[in-house]
Amino acid sequence: MIHRIEETTSTNDDARDAKYRHGDIVWAERQTAGRGQRGHKWSSAEGLNLTFSLVLEPRFLPAGEQFLLNEAVALALTDTFAQFGIAARIKWTNDIYAGDKKLVGILIEHSYSGQTLARTIVGIGINVNQTEFDPALPNPVSMAMVAGRTFDRGEVLEAFRRHIGIRYAQLELDERETLQRDYRERMYRLGERHTFRYPDGTPTEASIEGVRPTGELLLRHADGTLREYLFKEIEFVIAGK
The missing domain is CATH 3.30.930.10 (Bira Bifunctional Protein; Domain 2)
Structure with a gap:
């Protein structure tokens, strides 16, 4: 209702x-x-x-x-x-x-x-x-x-x-x-190379490969490594934001 x-x-x-x-x-x-x-x-x-x-x-x-x-x-x-x-x-x-x-x-x-x-x-x-x-x-x-x-x-x-x-x-x-x-x-920017930012402000280039069933974001970094991130461990960088 x-x-x-x-x-x-x-x-x-x-x-x-x-x-x-x-x-x-x-x-x-x-x-x-x-x-x-x-x-x-x-x-x-x-x-x-x-x-x-x-x-x-x-x-x-x-x-x-x-x-x-x-x-x-x-x-x-x-x-x-x-x-x-x-x-x-x-x-x-x-x-x-x-x-x-x-x-x-x-x-x-x-x-x-x-x-x-x-x-x-x-x-x-x-x-x-x-x-x-x-x-x-x-x-x-x-x-x-x-x-x-x-x-x-x-x-x-x-x-x-x-x-x-x-x-x-x-x-x-x-x-x-x-x-x-x-x-x-339906993930935003799936498979696209973009800049992300760590909590301390350090940028990193990576592309989204998916998400774990438990919610961790999977990012493929420029050096080829695949890493997973919890909420607040990585941030999108979006123009105008």
């Missing part, structure tokens, strides 16, 4: 309430303290975009395999955009890009029960119809800017709900090879 509210601090905070169960979506017009990855704030123009949280209860999924859930969510989003004629790519780990610009931000928060996941809150911000952004934002883009037309936000959300249902079913049926293959094929 979709629960629509006018204002909240963060839909991820709201979605923790036990009254929301598996498959519920909390959609807010305004977030006063929306959060993104790496502790960043997520800002969105009122009435133009989608800011919502999806509640999942993947109790069948071992904690060590939680990246498969990330893959299912990212793929459902790219499936959604494809339905509306927009070619989107997954920027490891969770951002969705159109070209070299950010279309979606995702913040996934888990709670655990022993060795498995218990409850997952998937916070999603989709730039839908906004065409003017804060200059301080590095590289935003919206569906409207990419497609040259506006969209019905409710229609977009319903499309996502259908597609996440399909991808989540693949996860439940242990179709991990399908999820991993599709995720790899």
